[in-house]
Amino acid sequence: MTRAADVLQGTLDLLILKALSLAPMHGWGITHRIQQMSRDAFQIGQGSLYPALHRCENRGWVTSHWRTTENNRIARYYDLTAVGRRALGEGIARWRFYTGAVDLVIDAR
Numbered sequence: 001m002t003r004a005a006d007v008l009q010g011t012l013d014l015l016i017l018k019a020l021s022l023a024p025m026h027g028w029g030i031t032h033r034i035q036q037m038s039r040d041a042f043q044i045g046q047g048s049l050y051p052a053l054h055r056c057e058n059r060g061w062v063t064s065h066w067r068t069t070e071n072n073r074i075a076r077y078y079d080l081t082a083v084g085r086r087a088l089g090e091g092i093a094r095w096r097f098y099t100g101a102v103d104l105v106i107d108a109r
Contacts (some may be wrong), residue, residue, distance in 0.1 A: 026075035039056040
């Protein structure tokens with residue numbers, strides 16, 4: 001059986017972009033939002049999250065800036081760019097195409 005971590009590795013950028021499409025947030029907020037939206041199926045560690053955020057930033061999909069949190073702490077907030085919104089749309093379309101193809105194979109008689 002495939003573990004959630006196996007699926008997550010190939011789709012982490014897509015999940016991050018989706019979370020940031022809802023609102024700018026800091027790293028912990030992103031992991032919490034993804035965990036919440038996935039109904040606890042995905043729990044992302046810092047060792048996976050921050051390299052993915054840096055990858056997204058290098059690709060021009062997100063920007064970051066320092067800001068004070070609700071708890072009066074300084075944290076780096078990430079925000080989706082216009083290029084990131086396009087990448088999100090393309091990623092969702094690709095994901096739906098592949099999952100639809102897998103469904104066809106699984107449902108074949």
